Amino acid sequence: MTWTLAQAASEATREVQWNTVPAMIWLMYLSAAAALAVCCYGFWRRLRIWRLGKPEIRWDQPWRRLKLVFRAALLQANLFRDRIAGFMHISMYFSFMLLLVGTMVVAIHHDLGIPIMRGYFYLYFQSLVLDLAGVWFCVGLIIALWRRYVIRVPRLEHGNPVDGLILAAFFVIVASGYPVEGIRLVVTGDIWALWSPFGYLTGLALASIWDEPTLLVIHRVMWVAHMLSWHVLLAAVPFTKLAHLVTSPLNIFFANLEARSIPDPVNFEDEQAVAVLGIRTPFEMTWKQLMDLDACTECGLCQSQCPAYAEGKPLSPKRVILDLRDHIRANADRYLAAGRARAAGQQDVFEQIMAEMPPLAPDVIKAETLWACTTCRACENICPVEIEHVPLILQLRQNLAMEQAQMPEGVAEAVQGLEVRQHPIRGATTGRTDWYRDLPVRVMAEVEDPEEIEILYWVGCAAAYDERLQRIARALVRVMNRAGVRFAVLGDEEQCTGDVARRTGNEFHYDMLARANIETLQRYKVKRIVAHCPHCLQTLGSDYRQLGGFFEVVHHTQFVQELIDSGRLQLPASLKEKITYHDPCYLGRYNGVFDEPRAVLDRLGVERVEMTRAGRRSFCCGAGGGHAFFEDHAGGKINRNRVEEAVATGAGTICTACPFCLQMMEDGLRSVGAAEQVAVKDFVELVDEALAAAEAQQEPAAL
Amino acid sequence: MGLHVAVLIKQVLDPEVPAARFQIDASGKRPAAGIAGEVLGPYERNALEVALQLKDAGAAEKVSVITADGQEAVESLRKALAVRADQAVLVDTSGHDDLDPAQTAEILARAVEKLGGVDLVVAGRQAGDWDHGQVGYLVAERLGWPCVSLVQRAELDGGVLRLTRQGPDGREVVEARPPLVVTVTNDERNVLRLPRVQDLMASRRQPITQWSPADLGLDAAALADLAGGEVLRLRIPERESQCEFISGDDPAEVAATLVRRLKELKLL
Amino acid sequence: MIVIAGRGGQELSRAQRELVTVARRLAGDLGSQVAYLAVGPEAEAAARRAGAFGIGRAVAIELNDASGAVEPIIENLAQGARRLGASVVLLAADHLGVQAGPRLAARLGGSALNDAVDVRVEDGRVIWTRPVFGGKALADVVLRRSPAVVTVRSGAFEAAEEGAGEAAVDVLEAVAVDTAVRVVQREEGRQEGPRLEEARVVVSGGRGLGGPEGFQRLAELAELLGGAVGASLAAVDEGWAPPEWQVGQTGKMVAPDVYFAVGISGASQHLAGISGAKAVVAINKNPDAPIFKVARLGVVMEYEKLLPALIEAVKRELA
């Protein structure tokens, strides 16, 4: 008996086209072919648009890239960035994939005549697993509907009405699949019916209402509905957000493995390259930037993290991506025609067509939107499909700033400052080197043997010219001197790194400053640099590489940690304050430094409390992207938002590790009226304080 | 036919040099070298913008910029070209140091004449270094043209210039016919536009017309004789940074003391 | 002959009375005479009034020019100065002085100088002092040609007190000037006051004002002093003041003689905008506010108490 059953089980299968008439089968093949054709056509159109873009190599290190895709697509690793949505997506994604495999199994079994749909495989996978997968899909579907229509998650707003139709089509597929299966199980008296429990239950339920002839009719109707809704969805894939089934893995494969969030450099010597500056039309985007637009899943995670959006400013990174995408889709024919003309060498035709197309900024993406971005990288950090918003925004800014000469007044002033004073600080009351007059600081130009200098201290403009921020530089100098570090500064030879210029789209000025600084650093054969400013760290350490300046740059938090590790600096655990640490965007998300400042603070003996948004998810102070230099009056204040969070931790001191963050925090505290209760200090000011206190204690003991 | 507008510009020591950094050189008559960079003077920027707006509106056909200075001023002439001035003229006065306003005005007036066909001369109300506030007016006198001062904006309306200017009590609109000299003061509408980077790059290759005072018929002796005055010495005013607190609990009394002190300090 | 030039009227304005001080000093040191020249409506009245300041000679040119242009004034000033044989012509460095000084000098074949803040005579040479480089330096200057046409910055000298006396007034016929310049439209009154960047007095308010009403008080004071109202970024952000009023790193740079900082803490970004101010008067309730570090005069008091009293005191002063 057991044996026969086992034997029978190993033979288990089902009739594939039960209760169909040839017309239905024909309809199936025809509509499948049509759907496939439409689907391919749709992707082909996308592909043609991507091919309008500029070249860019994004296929080096293929194994590493495949691993990324695997992690993202099969493990859905990127989706744990939001729990409930992640679960919803995983449910729908995996069950959908399983059902897709099931469909393919049927095709292989029936159409190719390779009998794989049988035996235990049939029972466990094709029957049981797929039956459950359908239910799992329903669970995901319900969560999706719930989020979109009942609780109306804000990041999903502005959704396309078509999104609802997609969910409806999915619903039809599931709602017709179970009756089709159930009726067959019941009517044929399939002995393996229990292997498809939900299908069988559906069949039994239907059979309790209708008689067999009716069931057969219902079966046929459902069969056609199931099949057709499938094909409609298939055809719709490239035209709806479902396209991400294809574009997301592609986009992840072609992700940027290099330094993120910085635009490609512009070669100002090359006349061709400067004919259009930044991005004016899709033709200045790379193919990958065009692909990014199609890869967006519209999940809105980026928007949910964006500080500008959070404060009601006219910027949503998701909308930037989608507005560009929609504009390009709506004008695809013209762009494609222009592309053809260009490829055929008909420059005049190309120009004639393009003359009618508006510049993407400010016509498609408004100037206020672009200027609202603080370049904090929160959007890129969270995007599950590795879309790069920041370089795109910056290159659109480049076109505004350099080609259209449009920028906020404060930015213009800062850039003019760079031009004539090599620093962007307006109304500076001191010179660049005044802050260290009374301190033992060596200047590179006066050092006889540059080899003897172990590290160059890059001061940066903020701390050189702002009285409050000078205290950071003075503290770091004292700490380094205590540790016996042989360091020097460039003094008057230091120019602004060009960070402000670059992040505001003023690449021309950035280029000039960067080249001058690289030349100076190379002249002194500088190998290693310490900076207390994360913006200098990023620019010197990463951006300059694009221009051939390779320097090892460490942040002062890393350097102090290093001094401790090597025993050159002993920290007393004497700071008994309650402190919360604010991760600067350019230190954390840009340069991955999260642990060192915390480890050093812990060593100082502080009671460290974390804000809700910390580490990778840290919330911007509002100063980046040039915002330290102009006032963005739209919406609320980002620094206020952040300071409220910091104050809520109950900490008596906010520790920052960036001069601009420090300014923003102090300003924020004043605006929430907490400046008396809560202090803001740079990391190294705390270190210096602790060291000074310890010395003061030791001295009387020594007497 | 549109107007030919000549803008008189000056490159000046960066007016934003911090007071604490300001030093005087060994001669005692000039700022020390190297305390700050040089920039196109602030009111000249406004003047240039007024001219460019006339060109934008189609009223001006040509905008020429002229400066009398050393070769270093080419920098500022290029800035003007970068915002699309059509022609730049440097009257190279190297070797004739410390020109005073009377000398500068004579040179510039002759340059305007040599340029030929100029209908409108636009100058800043005062240069941002020595703050003389004379050159534009003296050029007008020298050319014998009428002068409208403290202009903020200019439009051409059927051959008549409509000039919005700062009047004694608020704005006023003045009508005048070219030829004319105007001096310009700043206003939110005449902030100098920013150059497009492509124009900035192109300006580096554009030619600069170079004349010498001799080309304008002025030899060294004639030029020296034109000087209206002489700077004997510069000095740095003492800055009292001590805050004097006015104490007391009675507001009326404190207010009275405050007003008295302000008067004593010649601040009111 | 030291000539004080003015536009006529029943009274000598404060600026004119300051010129009297300058003229007296020069006349004493040079052993010359002081004369008064009035060009404009009510010229004769002003010329007579000058007598009360010990001025013996005056020329009045009754000019009622409808064009509003400055040309006729300059031409008639030149006529008067010639008649008086001026060696020095003094004008107030005001709206008229700024435009008339250099041109008058050119017409008289003299030398011009603007914004004098001091004058002395050394070895028979008149040495004028004027601020240069935005006030970062003072220049001592001698003028080569005669007459010296000098505009004098207001507030630099004491205003002379009125006494008694009579001036011999010559009334001259105005020369007619045909000018191509014509004022066609005038904004009535001083609704806006001077612009922030140019104002000699700026009264700025910060978050300490606690609401928009505070700014009305500031406006009142500013109007009395002929100044402009400014604001800190905080006040602009609160919506109590329009963005154009903002002073500081991301706002306007101002360079008044007096800058009143009312309820402003003195953040460096704010101070960045007022480094050109000659003197800062800080009114703040917190004695440790950093604004006092840059202030010349400070009052530690709630502004609500001080301002009404201050407005009264200024009104009394002006009366």
Ligand SMILES: Cc1cc2nc3c(=O)[nH]c(=O)nc-3n(C[C@H](O)[C@H](O)[C@H](O)COP(=O)(O)OP(=O)(O)OC[C@H]3O[C@@H](n4cnc5c(N)ncnc54)[C@H](O)[C@@H]3O)c2cc1C
């Ligand atoms: C990048 C950047 C750019 C900036 N640019 C500018 C700028 O251009 N301009 C600018 O102003 N700020 C600027 N700021 C903001 C600056 O840091 C300060 O936050 C701001 O100037 C504070 O304004 P406040 O002094 O009015 O307010 P607060 O600092 O809050 O000071 C209010 C003061 O009022 C006093 N006060 C309270 N009540 C009274 C009362 N009843 N009577 C008298 N005094 C009272 C208090 O003691 C306090 O000193 C900038 C900040 C940053 C970070």
Ligand code: SF4
């Ligand atoms: S970089 Fe930051 S501010 Fe800019 S769009 Fe992204 S999240 Fe928003």
Ligand code: SF4
């Ligand atoms: S850009 Fe990325 S994070 Fe933003 S909506 Fe699209 S897929 Fe989501």
